[in-house]
Amino acid sequence: MEQFASLPxxxxxxxxxxxxxxxxxxxxxxxxxxxxxxxxxCAGPCSVESEAQIDETAQAVVKSGATVLxxxxxxxxxxxxxxxxxxxxxxxxxxxxADRLGVAVVTxxxxxxxxxxVAQYADMLQIGARNMQxxxxxxxxxxxxxxxLLKRGLAATVDEWLxxxxxxxxxxxxxxxxxxxxxxxxxxxxxNLLDLAVIPLLRxxxxxxxxxxxxxxxxxxxxxxxxxxxxxxxxxDGLLVEVHPQPHTAASDGAQSLRPAEFAHLMQSLPxxxxxxGRSLPSGAFLxx
Ligand code: PEP
Ligand code: MN
Numbered sequence: 001m002e003q004f005a006s007l008p009x010x011x012x013x014x015x016x017x018x019x020x021x022x023x024x025x026x027x028x029x030x031x032x033x034x035x036x037x038x039x040x041x042c043a044g045p046c047s048v049e050s051e052a053q054i055d056e057t058a059q060a061v062v063k064s065g066a067t068v069l070x071x072x073x074x075x076x077x078x079x080x081x082x083x084x085x086x087x088x089x090x091x092x093x094x095x096x097x098a099d100r101l102g103v104a105v106v107t108x109x110x111x112x113x114x115x116x117x118v119a120q121y122a123d124m125l126q127i128g129a130r131n132m133q134x135x136x137x138x139x140x141x142x143x144x145x146x147x148x149l150l151k152r153g154l155a156a157t158v159d160e161w162l163x164x165x166x167x168x169x170x171x172x173x174x175x176x177x178x179x180x181x182x183x184x185x186x187x188x189x190x191x192n193l194l195d196l197a198v199i200p201l202l203r204x205x206x207x208x209x210x211x212x213x214x215x216x217x218x219x220x221x222x223x224x225x226x227x228x229x230x231x232x233x234x235x236x237d238g239l240l241v242e243v244h245p246q247p248h249t250a251a252s253d254g255a256q257s258l259r260p261a262e263f264a265h266l267m268q269s270l271p272x273x274x275x276x277x278g279r280s281l282p283s284g285a286f287l288x289x
Contacts, residue, residue, distance in 0.1 A: 035209030040238035142171020191219020
């Protein structure tokens with residue numbers, strides 16, 4: 001108890017303080033704000049595979065109401081022999097697809113040497129689970145000034161995760177959004193153990209917005225919608241969801257990727273839930289579903 005009570009003292013910059021409002025993290029030049037009343041849904045394929053694939057996926061997710069397009073250009077793969085991402089050409093495709101539809105882009109930056117380049121294409125830089133404690137990378141994205149989506153490490157404690165956020169803010173960048181994506185557990189029945197208790201806990205400990213990634217959190221497409229809804233019921237500020245037009249052909253993470261129709265189904269159930277938890281959806285979303 002004593003240890004718990006002393007935790008917030010360590011996060012000088014990211015801890016919540018009496019009287020301090022929760023942070024709203026806005027992306028530049030696009031109408032996206034994490035942590036406000038409106039929930040933010042980021043969606044797209046695990047990896048950008050081709051222009052046709054990212055265009056088709058982008059159209060589908062935006063039509064259903066996503067306002068941030070995701071897609072990996074640099075992939076952190078466990079094996080060096082699997083698909084590593086298309087690199088800068090994927091960033092070009094992602095940016096072009098998002099611009100055609102008027103939405104924002106979030107994509108992972110794996111390496112300090114790529115921060116400047118990725119920042120030229122993206123509205124938000126994703127720090128993946130495997131890099132959550134890459135302190136040089138945290139400092140570098142902090143100095144870049146671009147909004148950062150900081151995923152929880154594979155086996156990171158809340159303390160370590162908040163300290164990682166502290167590195168980014170200390171480097172001068174206050175625009176940090178936390179993303180719970182599950183942690184390793186003893187049980188391989190799901191890919192990771194999606195920790196939803198962490199959402200109300202983080203709302204006590206930090207002023208930073210928190211979103212949830214039920215795709216990596218479960219690894220199983222059929223579990224994504226129920227866990228997405230549970231995350232929002234628990235107070236998450238938004239979602240990160242993997243969507244692929246033909247999941248069985250995906251270069252990475254096909255088993256957890258929703259088909260466009262499944263994603264549309266999830267999105268259609270959001271307005272009612274949002275109302276129940278006192279939230280809304282961005283204006284303009286769902287117009288064409
Ligand atoms: C991803 O978002 O595709 C990804 C690699 O996620 P994580 O870092 O959470 O494994
Ligand atoms: Mn993935």
